Amino acid sequence: MGQLTHLERLEAESIHIMREVAAEAARPVMLYSIGKDSSVMLHLALKAFHPSPPPFPLLHVDTGWKFREMIAFRDQRARELGLELIVHRNEEGIAGGIGPISHGAGVHTDVMKTQALKQALDAHRFDAAFGGARRDEEKSRAKERIFSFRNAQHRWDPKNQRPELWDLYNGRVRDGESMRVFPLSNWTELDVWQYIHQEAIPVVPLYFAARRPIVERDGQLIMVDDERLPLAEGERPRPMKVRFRTLGCYPLTGAVESDAADVPGVIREMLNARTSERQGRLIDHDEAASMEKKKREGYF
């Protein structure tokens, strides 16, 4: 392996992982969250199975609060590539009016994201689901296996993970159990952007700086993407040149002021960054060890 550069090595490893799943799982699916990591994962899937299309559908769990540009990008990519896209929404949650503003980040994420994801996996009886999570994002993710076993209730048991040796992945599950598979486990944020640059992978324009209508909430810059974000009396969104380091539900995703209008610009800013990318994610700040807790409950 001495000859391969670090990106070649990461690419080959991810492709190997995807092919193992395609060969061993009965009903695999790729969780497509529309973000930059999903974009890289989708690109790797195109490579892994070329000249065949990826032998699994894409699944997007739509909380109803994603940025509009994300939804437009999602539909355009699926159409261009001719891939099967399953969009799942938690209809119960919608009927109950669950949202991040009315119910808070915790309830909204649990009902519209975690529960919705479990509904979709159960409904289609998927036994392996690819996710774009990386180990460098967060401490509990740093401990998670590439093939992460979930019981029939979709729960992760961090103290009882299957040992994972070499590239001998054990994806065997019984009825109702499943695997979450993370082909980008060993990628860093910088690797992802370098690869996007090298491969000219399309990403949602929200990652690049533009003037956007912004209000401040709890020290975070929140973009007013539609009329559902309540404004204080007399408050008016301020146009600011911002971009997003991660993308999620727009009321829960903080922007950063930026001039980076293209991928090299984003990389340049990242090299000087003094905060990690998840800092813009309001859901992680809820409580200590919050990501581990969410993951145990079935969150990706």
Next chain:
Amino acid sequence: MAEPADIEAYLQQQAAMTTLRFLTCGSVDDGKSTLIGRLLFDAQLIFDDQLVALEADSKRHSTQGSELDFALLVDGLAAEREQGITIDVAYRYFATAKRKFVVADTPGHEQYTRNMASGASHSELAVILVDARKGVLTQTRRHSAIASLFGIRRFVLAVNKMDLVGYDQAVFSAIEAEYRAFAADLGDIAVTALPISAWKGDNVTGPSAAMPWHQGPALLPFLEEVVVEPSGGHGAFRLPVQWVNRPNLDFRGFTGTVAGGTVRPGDDVVALPSGVRSRVTRIVTYDGDLDCAETGQAVTLALADEIDVSRGDVLCHRAHPVQLSDQLAVHLLWMSEDDLIPGRQYRLKSATRTLDCVVTELKHAVNINTLETQAAKKLTLNEVGVANISLSERLAFDPFQDSAPMGGFILMDRRSNATVGVGTLDFSLRRADNVAWQALTIDKAHRAALKHQRPCVIWLTGLSGSGKSTIANLLEARLHDLHRHTYILDGDNVRHGLTRDLGFTEADRVENVRRIGETAKLMVDAGFITIAAFISPYRSERRMVRELLEEGEFIEVFVSTPLDVCEARDPKGLYQKARAGEIENFTGIDAEYQPPVRAELVLDTVAMNAEQNAETILDHLRGIGVLEV
């Protein structure tokens, strides 16, 4: 990190960088996590928000007073932070101007040895930490032995906490000498010894003013420059086929990651174990065809001929084929709470092939702390052993010392699917090659035809006192009346001879059933209708016997008698003795019975008497054509 003047130039320089994957290991307080935290901190790779969180965490959990506790940066699970120890392997990523690094931070406690092995299998180099005040400990030896067992050939001995021994060169030299003496037993490994203080930063990223006597580089500069040998040492081309790519009738490609060597269009290849030959016509990738594919690349090969190659086959050059064997000597690390039992069936995965596997003989256990061997009948969690294994089919492999990707394997439990063992394929026992099956003129069909019967095994399983022997005896008498050639294998009787040396532990029970299964198979081969009456408490062993025989030959009969009924009958007074504690491992009392899930027949001995039950079996034999109606 300074802003690069030219981002494109920076990216080009980045694109050419290689990665070093290494692990850190050491005993509980040797400061592994502190060292990684220090590397990240000194390389300015800790973000402000992480630093703020670290300051808060340090106040809450730290053992280091009000100073920053770098260990809290890497111990990610709630339980680890509470207990202040590393339970699971964590992977960390950092880069310098020269190289990218992936660090596996592995736990030091003996009960997490399996997690350390996982980290070792993903690493090319091991940094072994030793506390300068304590010197080489049992754990130091264990970690080095495990790293070596799982293929690491490059070691750094980092003698840490030099600040606490007054930066004394004599202390360092003594520890280095002791370690080198031990490491000589680990085979062909290279050791570099460095005196450091992770806490103070001496010899971590730069030279230490406190130790001018140390001539070599500091740790990080060393890691930036060290050259590690690629795995797959003999350089022969190997491609384990992962997935057959057939988008349409005109294209058929074999996808996989090159596990060794290089391949070019025009190369003559053979797929093993199937043995079919062809020639590589194209190396297909999304980015266009390649002239050459090297170790580590994930590619798709198109071949000249329409040959039958599938997942699990290994493509190699005809001149340098892989070895084939179904009987191998292995090293094994056991990773499950349930003991490894010779004779029990597991699933083995090596490269892209999954086969049934039985450990036929446990040669010995290896004390991983001293490397001494000792006799063993089973392996428990975290134990290492040397064993012989038998596979359901021939496996294409290379010995692990020649190629980690072609010589490593995992074992999976057939029921829970858990990964229960990991090992290295050491060499073929060559029985598969040299002890060919002697082809005989007269076979099972001839013998059965002479007897005008269809041989089979009627396997009666159930608790002691359930009525197995009584029913078996009546059944044989009825078959004898019908002029059928029969033979009874009875639990008590075989223990007087065939399995006289075995007791009633789980391991011995498994071996007992294995021998009876093989005997039953010989009886069927001889043409007999064979009746076996054994408690045979474990599903996996009954399935093992079923799989020894051909489809339809194994008739599992569950003599279903409730425990309280058996105990009330107690024909041999055994339950009474077991209850009194005079007999150990008695099924139903202090040993488990696993009732069949899909038995061919279930007999109710409460509602029916033994004659009626024997008649039920005869009816079944008529129904499936063993007896004429």
